[in-house]
Amino acid sequence: MDIYAGNFFPSDYKTFPFNEGDLLASRGGDGKFSVNKVLKIDRIALKKGESINIQGKSFAATEDDYLLVVSCSYGAAEFNTLEEARAAATKGKWTVKLGHAPNRSPGAAEGQIRIGHTAVTESELAGYRQWRSAFDKGNAGVF
Numbered sequence: 001m002d003i004y005a006g007n008f009f010p011s012d013y014k015t016f017p018f019n020e021g022d023l024l025a026s027r028g029g030d031g032k033f034s035v036n037k038v039l040k041i042d043r044i045a046l047k048k049g050e051s052i053n054i055q056g057k058s059f060a061a062t063e064d065d066y067l068l069v070v071s072c073s074y075g076a077a078e079f080n081t082l083e084e085a086r087a088a089a090t091k092g093k094w095t096v097k098l099g100h101a102p103n104r105s106p107g108a109a110e111g112q113i114r115i116g117h118t119a120v121t122e123s124e125l126a127g128y129r130q131w132r133s134a135f136d137k138g139n140a141g142v143f
Helices: 082-091 105-109 123-136
Strands: 022-027 033-046 051-054 057-060 065-075 096-104 113-117
Touching: 022 082, 033 051, 033 082, 033 123, 065 105, 065 123, 082 113, 096 105, 096 123
Parallel strands: none
Antiparallel strands: 022 033, 022 113, 033 065, 051 057, 065 096
């Protein structure tokens, strides 16, 4: 795969501070914390003229470039403190609210704190595999 980085995508679309399997905590508008998990990080290369759907809009690359698409599962906002979220992550006891969402790296990283790490299981990748199949056919996009 070409390592060339063009200027079509912003530089923050090409980096992500976390790894697959990282458990993250985020604080919702209600002040409660949720546990989220990084399932997959894909480097998506686009050739000049190829298109990608981002937030419901199609963008055609004006030059060869790439971006990272970060797939995560998102938990329910169910913990009163960061420490409670960390303890739940350590025990593997949290409620998954959304099994898979593909995001651009800045959105996936926003407001997240790393609280642990655990291997990604095949069952956790079911939603990802469904999305990736549709994405590769041009029938799905990225948030």
